[in-house]
Structures are given as C-alpha cells and as structure tokens.
Amino acid sequence: MGRVLVVGIGNEMRGDDGAGPALVEKLDASREVMLLDAGTVPESFIGKMREAGADLILLVDAVDFGGRPGSIAFFQAEEIPEGWCTTHQVPLGVLMRFLGQEAGSDVLLLGIQPRTICQNAPMSPEVEASVGTLAEIINSRLVAGVEALRTGG
Numbered sequence: 001m002g003r004v005l006v007v008g009i010g011n012e013m014r015g016d017d018g019a020g021p022a023l024v025e026k027l028d029a030s031r032e033v034m035l036l037d038a039g040t041v042p043e044s045f046i047g048k049m050r051e052a053g054a055d056l057i058l059l060v061d062a063v064d065f066g067g068r069p070g071s072i073a074f075f076q077a078e079e080i081p082e083g084w085c086t087t088h089q090v091p092l093g094v095l096m097r098f099l100g101q102e103a104g105s106d107v108l109l110l111g112i113q114p115r116t117i118c119q120n121a122p123m124s125p126e127v128e129a130s131v132g133t134l135a136e137i138i139n140s141r142l143v144a145g146v147e148a149l150r151t152g153g
Contacts, residue, residue: 070126
C-alpha cells in the first residue's frame, strides 16, 4: 500500500465527534504510517497533507451514515452525498476530491457512526470501543509489517 497518512478529524469536546482525533492519538507512527490530528478544520492542513507524500490519505471522522453507533464504513469521495451533514466548513467529499488532485494520493474516508455529538458530552461506549479496536488492529499490522521488514518476509 505504500506510505499512509491517517488524518483524525473532529471535535473532542462534542462526544463522538472526537473519534478521529482519538484514533490518531492511539496509533503508533512509523516510517510507513504518518499521523495528523486536523481537529475541526482539516482544510487548514491541506499543505501538510500534500507535503506528507503519502500514497494513501485516510481521513477518520464521525459521520452519520445510518449505521449502529460505533459501526464503521469506508467511503470514496464519489460515494459521499452532496448534502451529507458534517460539523466541518468544507464538505468531506469536496475535501477528498481536492486532496486527491493536490496531493496525488488516493483518499479514503473511514467513517465511524456516532451516537451523540452534543457539546461537552463524553464519547459513547460504542464509539470508544470501536476506536480502541481500530487502534489495536492498525497497530498490530504496523508491528507485523516492521517485523516482516526485519526478517525479510
């Protein structure tokens, strides 16, 4: 897959909307996986995302796609409806298409279904569990990849 940039998007003060930054915080950076917490203004980090030289930019955000709280789904830019409501200034589909052109990277969205995005609410147990599981899976893949490089396998 090459170099991957994982970008956490969201507001940690709004319950499950903080899922993206929470995942980035739990991940281990490596030579192949770079991490960026873009908070609530991912468009302000376009320059950093472009400079990362990633083959894949994986945006992680809480998005209401109609699933059970804590469920996850992957989306390409063309799969995101124009009127999809998010808490960000720039719609995610627009940001993804622009990043793909500007950075020359593949861009995917890892959406985590929120239960609540109320101000000052804690993260729901379902979303917290999903973030923890995703971090374990991604970190274990990193360890396995590094070990394979060391052993030539």
